[in-house]
Amino acid sequence: MKKNNPANERIKRKYFHFLKEAKRHSEPTVDAAAKALNRFESYTNYRDFKTFHFEQAVAFKKHLSEQKGQMSGEKLSKATLHATLTHLKRFFQWLAWQPGYKSRIQYADAEYFNLSDKDVRIATAKRHQQYPTMEQIKHVINT
Numbered sequence: 382m383k384k385n386n387p388a389n390e391r392i393k394r395k396y397f398h399f400l401k402e403a404k405r406h407s408e409p410t411v412d413a414a415a416k417a418l419n420r421f422e423s424y425t426n427y428r429d430f431k432t433f434h435f436e437q438a439v440a441f442k443k444h445l446s447e448q449k450g451q452m453s454g455e456k457l458s459k460a461t462l463h464a465t466l467t468h469l470k471r472f473f474q475w476l477a478w479q480p481g482y483k484s485r486i487q488y489a490d491a492e493y494f495n496l497s498d499k500d501v502r503i504a505t506a507k508r509h510q511q512y513p514t515m516e517q518i519k520h521v522i523n524t
Contacts, residue, residue: 386427392479393418396472417468420445430476431485438473438493442466463496463504470494 393415400406400414422428424441445465448457473491476482496504513521 384427386422386429389422389427389430392430392476392482395479396475399475413464414468414472417465418472420465421469431482433473433476433486433490435487435490435493438469438490441469442494442496459496459500459504463501466494466496 397411397415400411401408406414421441424444425437442462445457445462449455450457450461470491473486473494474488477486477488477491495501
């Protein structure tokens, strides 16, 4: 079983350097982008990015929505789907401007990584956390 594609590894390294130095992203953000790209590559059996077609994005979205989390065993959350697909969308938009890829990847093809508006609202909704009341805090301090 193939574990990587040398051409993909070179362009990914260039992209990670771009994220870190030009976009000033932190190391965890770059790692998240790497994880998203790894998920996509393993789905496509490490095919060269030059052979990318928008139908791969559509099929990957469907595949990802059916995946289960390793820890919980439940389907991946909308927030995870949104984050993964956003990293992939940004990568392929960047890739469409790179020499050797301009003629093969259309900038608009990256739009196929978008979730529905409803799913984006679910993924980006602010959740209110419950905080202890003053009485509860006083009770804990007293005990």
